[in-house]
Amino acid sequence: MSRTVIVVIDGFGIGAMPDAGTLRPGDLAADTCGHVLDHCREALGRPLRLPALGALGLGLVHPHPDLARRTSLPLAVGRAALGYPGADTFAGHQTMMGADFSRVTVARLAEHLSDVTAALKSAGHLVEPLDGRPLLVVDGAVLVHDNLEADPGINWNASGRLDDLPFDGILAIARTVRTVAPVARVIAVGGHADGPLAAYVRAGDGGTTGLDTPASGFYRNGGLQVRHLGADIDHDRQLPNLAARSGIPVTLIGKAADILASEAAVRRPAVATADVLAHTLEAVRAGVDGLVVANVQETDLAGHQQDTERYGRILEQTDAGLAALTGLLDRDGDRLIVTGDHGNDPTIGHAYHTREYVPVLMYRAGATGVKLLPDAPSLADVGAMAAASLGLDLG
Template sequence: MAKTVIVVIDGFGVGAMPDAGTLRPGDTAADTCGHVLDQAHTPAGRPPRLPVLGALGLGLVHPHPGLARSTRLPVAAGRAALGYPGADTFAGHQTMMGADFSRVAVARLADHLDQVAGALTEAGHRVELLDRQPLLVVDGAVLVHDNLEADPGINWNASGRLDDLAFDGPGGILAIARTVRTVAPVARVIAVGGHADGPLPRFVRAGEGDTVGLDTPASGFYRNGGLRVRHLGAPLDHTRQLPELAARAGLPVTLVGKAADILACEAAERRPAVPTAEVLAHTLDAVRAGGEGLVVANVQETDLAGHQQDTARYGQVLEQVDAGLAGLLSLLTGDGDRLIVTGDHGNDPAIGHAHHTREYVPVLIHRPGAGPARRLPDTSSLADVGATAAAALGLAPYGLATGTPITGG
């Protein structure tokens, strides 16, 4: 009756990958974990304390002096390269669940304006350019634009104020994003609705790689409450990803937090949430339900703190996650249970920009009943995390599109 729980700390990197400086040379210094531990301070003036992440082996894969170099827990700890281009949450999770995402399309909206505008017009919308910029205004309310928070050309957004129109329903923000998705060559079209500090055109700016888009953090969407987001991914064979593989084997599958929004599995129980306390509570509840199964949870507020370049907030969320992991460890005690803590990319709040950073991520695996702690070799793709989880659940990893189980995981 084994249970496998994957906790993804969104935007939690442990040091730059060798190609991190290809787009932004300064990113060769990216180190989300190290910079947060060095620069974040609690209201009491002390650095963040991460005893559970330390016990899970974080200090085995990151040299920060504040992390323990050893642990008595039966853990296997290593690092994973991302295994997909850029640094993106959607691509990271799809890869982690076993999809071959190594050939995502990279495209600016400017190069596909006519095609996108045509699809929206055919769907009955009014479409115009914003001040002759390569950005579309739909029905006078929704901006269709390059995503400025991921690497240029990876994602497009359809963004609107919830004060102006609904997120769901005919003619809403999500419906517009779905029309864009039908012709978009990029990995992800993201529908975003929220409460802004003013008209959205005020927050439009140029991005890297000749992109133009809404500066979502500056707009106030992230801090004003009521944020609605839906991630519409490129077509994938979801039957060859971990959640579907587990569900077809009769195992209960629970998707928590952002994972509930971006992973496909019709049989899964979905518990979407953004506040970290809610994500952790849902995850603990799913494990307490007992029996065997798969739980995949995403902690999003670390990523949001990275985008806001708020090192202190990032540290506070990490401490909150650390406390939640202690609860999970107390519940996952069977010999076949697994707790896997990892990330999907980096988001260094101290690097000097609000983009994701291309970093290795930790792979911390708690294996009750196994031998002493061990350091794993680096793995070349997040897909190996999904394959390792499949093996722990007694599933055939070759049922996934890609990925190899990590030896010793």
């Protein structure tokens, strides 16, 4: 057995997939990595400091003048298509871990208001529409609405201010919505807003209506709590459960702790990048063989905020953590896989995810040379690589 660590840099794409313009034609120009590098060089007067990502081969799969093209590390590097419709964190992680997520049900909340209202009322909640618009106010405090940060109809949210009620109350409402929701995710979101949530409701694309979460201040004001309630899929065949059944310890960190299913896993939920990296380093320093899956979420949040400089700062912070991880994974057979789940180009002109290829950068302790991988058709290939390093077969 060995130590295998997957670090998902959320929203870190390296160029548009051929079908990226199907929903938004402008997305064919998406390049999260390249545009962040270009913008930050101009804004900061220097290139981003990403020596670890350079050493891990990012410049080999995304040729950019600010990225190193040479490395002395033993690597296998390439890029992966997403392997699922749209560009979504939940679907991306589930696909990566081995679930068949090729069919995602798309539905606007407006099409299911009666079912959602009935379920919430049966659970004892007070439910009313907000000013005649197709979203619901539950118990006078929580908005149930279309998610405006993913492609239209992929996800619904239950959002509330933690000043008005504890997160457990928001989560309970989200769980009730989940019982009747046909969409990929119902997301419970609690935070501290700049004002009443109704002031930040707007129309989105494709007939959606919801809370403009970035504008509300939830991402800026600290204390953010999020729980992702996914569609019913077969988790038993996914990598975390397969590893656990084989006696391999599993640790899930950051957003991965919220959206991946494994009762046996140690969970370390966190949003702040410093906390995600600290938990990941702690898991590796423990010296126990096993699987660690970590998600760096704040890159994705910066993309949604269209804050390119913040995205660059988080990349630099992540890079320092990757350098430390590489130094710790020193046993023959240890593996570090750095990838993404979709793109989120902060320069593209909207706050949605972008449908991009993602890097697949695998450090192979004890190996030699650099192996260039062909384009993978799906993020499932990333999970299969991790499974192989642990002596498992995802099938």
